[in-house]
Amino acid sequence: MIFISSARKGLEDERDNLDGLIRSLGHTPVRFEDFSAQSTPSREACLRAVESADVCLFLLGPYYGHIFPETAQSATHDEWVAAQAAGKPRIVYRKQGVRFEDAQHAFARIVEAYATGVFRDSFSTTTELMIKVAQKVRELESAGSPLAYTKLAEQPALHWASDHPAHGAVNTPGAMVELGVLPLGFDGYSARELEQLGVSLGDRTRTTRMVRNDVALNLTRSEGVVALRVPVSRPQSWDAPQSGKLAEIRLYKTGQLSVRATLPRDGLGAILDPDALPQQIADLLRICGALNIVQADRVVVGARVSATALTSVGVFDPRQSRRSSQLMGFNGSDRVFQTEPDESVTLAALGEGAAEVAGYLAQTLIMQASR
Template sequence: MAMRIFVSSVSEGLVEERQACKAIIRALGHNPVLFEDFTPQSEPSREACLRELADSDIYVLLLGPHYGHRFPDTGTSPTHEEWVSATASGMPRIVFRKTGATFEEEQQAFARTVSDYTSGVFRGSFEKTHELTELLARKVRELETTPSQLSYTPLAGPPAIDWLADFSERGSSSLANCSLEVHVSPIDATNYPSRVMSQIGSSLDHRLRSSGFVPGSVGFDVSADSESARVQLPQAPRASWDEPQAGQVLGIRLSKAKQLSAWASLPRDSMGSILDRSALPDQIANLLRLLGALNILEAGQYAIHAGINRNSSLTVGVFDPQRSRNTASLLSISDKPLRYVPDESASEAALTTGASEVADHLARMLLEQFQRAR
């Protein structure tokens, strides 16, 4: 089946290479996506590029000497913004760096950011255009025949886990309303040495900002000790009590035992928090991709836990960002948290290309538990 392959780069200094990528992608039977080929559209080119990227299957980044102009609101270039978006989506990323060229300081820093990703990214270098097309053709053919990397392994018993209630203070914003939590814990992992824990913990806020999953203007509350590092985000205030509010990321945490956690508010309106059968899998998948985009976890098998804290009204319904519901069904009458404990581990693809598959299962288990114990 033909794939859409998005080619991202600054045009200056890479015009020939971009056209060569376009030609080889077409020769392989796939559809190249380059901004210079977009037809005139009513929306700004920035939004059009990100929309086309979201509809693509593979992201190709060409790193040349120039960083490109910066958007005034983010301070990043279009190429940098596309990289962040592709990383957040979990799609396969192919990166090629041009050798023999002097990189601008900003581009050198961007290249270092890209090189920091140890998994989920294929990297190569080229000097001549024909070297680039040979490398790209080889990698695309590999992706054509590579099956899903998501795999499962039975667990001998329930793994130890710290839930949100275990490390959040009673009455904190993380627990004040109904919230969703996801935890990823490596199987048979040794604890971080104190030195490594300190290094990763001090970079947690930067990793979160670079992930593309939270607005750049949001302030963070960062805390760390010898056992864990945590970044918490404030919940956006509502203009009125009946204003619908989508779920939002509220925090991430890394423990010395290498457990990586993320939590978020559930969508809500004037009738309380909402368990939306369609939206819940997407929200879980986004949290899994967020944890993968932090670029902390290494290759291996992971136990993935998910839970919902019920500290206010919770009903099954459909979230409408434009208006609140008038009626609700399946009202929660218990404040006992919903918790899914896995009986099998999943490979690291659960945090990228396999996030949707894993999230569908987690959401189904939580919804069934809600219906049994509400």
């Protein structure tokens, strides 16, 4: 399924011809023009379609489109953010020979600055667009993994928030999973750059749709790091199951971007679930990509679990708590399991390659914990 995203005004002919082309290529096109009457608002229906699409095709024409009061963005802008967060392959084409309005210029800069393997090209006529889209769809059909790994000469030093409890507390009980993304070949941020990015971190986080607009975010600063803390709601009863929740985003002066989240838990404690952990880590990787901060071609990715004495390897059921669990058997209040990166990977790890990278990271952590 290929989702077609753009303002219709100024791109009417292109949108209508893409519908037939995509069908002729053996795929199903999805456009807002084709949505039948639904119980959900049209904006939500479009965003759900983005999340279920195999590929998202974005056309940049002269007009930005209607701005929704809920997000202060156009539908295409919302769909771009949703596709980023979901790690969807994106094909982007910009129309030449037309005058972009100011808001569309600003949006185009966002799209064209995002360096995670997005296909960007241009076209002047509808015929030229049809030829290029057909070629690109065929390429995607035959493409393999978007990831490429390179062995590291030496292991990089990643920052771990849990190593610094004095300024690492997130006021959230229970075990945590932490993900660190370090760009290679990056000289780090100046104090001014780090401050500017810190100020924008709240808005960037809300655009990922992982945090509701009415949730209060707390930005803190210490030497060489800014941290955005997300309050995690507590379950209504002590034994109610609760899925893992985003708890904190950190940006270091070195350029490292880190995210922390709680592990799923129920009345018997936190759970390292071999099925749920890869999905949670993949979501955290996609959040890192959707924040649109890391711009290097290659990154080093590491993961850590800070486990409490009540953490166990098991199966998380969001409907009911377990009746028994097998604790890991270590003494003390917590214990750390972490990966030791010896390879760099292309930036697709923060998008369409997130699931593949997350699978290896989660497997490594589960194996350590199971011992």
